[in-house]
Amino acid sequence: MDNNLDEAIRILEELKTTQTPPNEHIFEQLDKLYEMRLEIVELHIEIATAEYESVTAALEDVITEGKEALEDTGKIASTLRKIDKAVGLFKKLIDSIK
Amino acid sequence: MRMIIAIVLWVALAVCSCGITVQQKEAIDTFGEATAAVGAFCEEELAFIKQDVTEMNLYFAALDTAYTSRGIDTLGAFANEKNTAARIAAGNALRAYGEMLSELATGDQEEEIHDAADTFIRNASASLGAELAEDKHKAAASLLRTLAAKLEEWKRTEAIESIVPRARTVVDRLAEMLAVDFSLETGEWRSRGYLFSYRDTAYRLRNKAQRVTDFGGAYPLPHRYIAVQAYHQAASAIARAALVEERCTPALEELLRANGELVHVIEDKDYSIADIKEYHRLVRELVGTIETLRAGE
Numbered sequence: 077m078d079n080n081l082d083e084a085i086r087i088l089e090e091l092k093t094t095q096t097p098p099n100e101h102i103f104e105q106l107d108k109l110y111e112m113r114l115e116i117v118e119l120h121i122e123i124a125t126a127e128y129e130s131v132t133a134a135l136e137d138v139i140t141e142g143k144e145a146l147e148d149t150g151k152i153a154s155t156l157r158k159i160d161k162a163v164g165l166f167k168k169l170i171d172s173i174k
Numbered sequence: 175m176r177m178i179i180a181i182v183l184w185v186a187l188a189v190c191s192c193g194i195t196v197q198q199k200e201a202i203d204t205f206g207e208a209t210a211a212v213g214a215f216c217e218e219e220l221a222f223i224k225q226d227v228t229e230m231n232l233y234f235a236a237l238d239t240a241y242t243s244r245g246i247d248t249l250g251a252f253a254n255e256k257n258t259a260a261r262i263a264a265g266n267a268l269r270a271y272g273e274m275l276s277e278l279a280t281g282d283q284e285e286e287i288h289d290a291a292d293t294f295i296r297n298a299s300a301s302l303g304a305e306l307a308e309d310k311h312k313a314a315a316s317l318l319r320t321l322a323a324k325l326e327e328w329k330r331t332e333a334i335e336s337i338v339p340r341a342r343t344v345v346d347r348l349a350e351m352l353a354v355d356f357s358l359e360t361g362e363w364r365s366r367g368y369l370f371s372y373r374d375t376a377y378r379l380r381n382k383a384q385r386v387t388d389f390g391g392a393y394p395l396p397h398r399y400i401a402v403q404a405y406h407q408a409a410s411a412i413a414r415a416a417l418v419e420e421r422c423t424p425a426l427e428e429l430l431r432a433n434g435e436l437v438h439v440i441e442d443k444d445y446s447i448a449d450i451k452e453y454h455r456l457v458r459e460l461v462g463t464i465e466t467l468r469a470g471e
Contacts, residue, residue: 078363092381103385110378117366117374118252 080135081116084159085109087142091152099152105159112166119173127169134162194331194440199279201439201447202334205432206275208450208457209345212425213269215461216352219418220261223372226411227253230379233404237382237397252371260301261355261368264348267297268429271345275338278330287330298344301351338440342433349429356422358415369415376411379404414467421460428453 088106095102121128138158145151194202231249235241241249274290277283355367386393386401393401432453438445 078360082360092384097390098384098388100385100389103381106381107378110374110381114252114371114374114378116363117371121363 078116080132080139081109081113084135084138084142084162085113087139087146088159091142091145091155094146095149095152101156102152105156108159108163112163115166115170119170121169121173125169125172127165127172131162131165131169134158134165138162194334195443197447198439198443201436201450202279202338203276204447204454205436205450206272206277206279208272208432208454209429210269210272210276211457211461212429213265213267213272215422215457215464216265216356217262217269218265219422219464220258220265220355220368223368224253224258226407227372227375230375230404230407230411233400233407234379234382236400237386237404250375252368257368261352263297264301264351267294267301268345268348268352270294270297271341275334278334278337298348302344302347335440339437342437345433346430349426349433353423353426353430356419356426358419369419373412373415376408376415380408380412383408417463417467421456421463425453425456425460428456 085106088102088109092098092102092106138155141151141155141158145155227250231246234249235246270290270293274287274294277287277290281287354365356369357365357367358370358373359365383401383405386398387405428449432450435445435447435449439447439450
């Protein structure tokens with residue numbers, strides 16, 4: 077998940093700078109990814125769980141869609157939706173270990 | 175408790191009685207001075223980061239109306255009292271160890287040696303995870319009194335020859351912990367430490383501030399004023415994190431190398447002290463950079 081999360085953040089930061097006027101939704105979703113990274117460093121998560129794998133896969137979808145959005149702004153909205161999905165799965169992962 | 179006993183035991187086992195050369199004395203003093211400086215740097219920088227995280231999170235909460243008081247309390251969890259105290263203890267332990275070695279090599283204040291040994295043992299234990307119940311604290315204090323009494327009977331050279339090899343593992347572990355905390359490497363999440371989360375806090379605040387600064391007149395001026403200040407604070411933190419890592423990582427890596435070399439220097443009178451001098455140079459560079467940074471605050 078770590079590398080996927082890093083890459084998703086990098087893409088969103090890049091996407092943010094390409095939009096004129098700025099797209100407020102990108103700022104919002106980027107905030108969620110940073111929050112996720114701050115939380116994950118503090119948690120002792122078992123990597124081999126299904127919950128962990130599902131977050132990793134959801135972030136991969138964000139990366140794939142985000143890369144396309146860098147070329148095609150029509151893909152921005154779907155990229156942002158995929159972030160919501162990843163964040164939702166991350167919350168489930170957190171709940172599963174609390 | 176086991177950790178405290180282990181640390182006290184290696185301090186207590188000063189048995190060799192060989193003399194020490196001028197070069198060996200110089201190596202010990204140089205290593206001690208550099209280790210005291212790097213330890214003090216880590217202590218001060220960690221305290222600064224904790225304070226900066228608090229300030230950045232105040233800005234963050236001020237800019238985000240969705241944050242209730244409960245939400246504000248959860249911000250900056252990585253820099254909570256417990257996490258920070260354990261890390262500051264590691265820096266404190268290294269500083270005390272360095273001071274103890276320097277004092278043993280060149281000083282004449284027996285009381286300072288005892289104080290430094292006491293500080294080193296307490297903080298190394300606290301940092302390496304020995305959480306002791308009150309009765310065990312009393313037992314540890316009793317061991318420390320025994321150590322102090324024994325130190326009075328020992329010759330310094332004998333103490334150095336005994337302490338340095340036995341302290342190596344503990345000092346290495348403290349340096350390794352701090353190296354993780356002062357790294358910005360993007361490895362797996364387990365290997366990311368304090369500085370990484372500090373920078374992420376700044377990235378997050380910068381993003382939050384940009385939501386206001388980059389949207390023209392969409393926000394009222396007082397809100398914009400806070401956002402501009404927040405942006406500045408976040409940008410400073412990002413730059414500081416990069417500078418701290420650039421200087422601190424090589425210094426801590428060199429500490430690990432020099433710590434091993436010091437053992438050889440103690441065992442072999444003709445052993446080169448080049449690595450220890452290089453370590454001292456890197457620490458001077460680190461301290462010089464940070465002093466310049468702090469003078470500008």
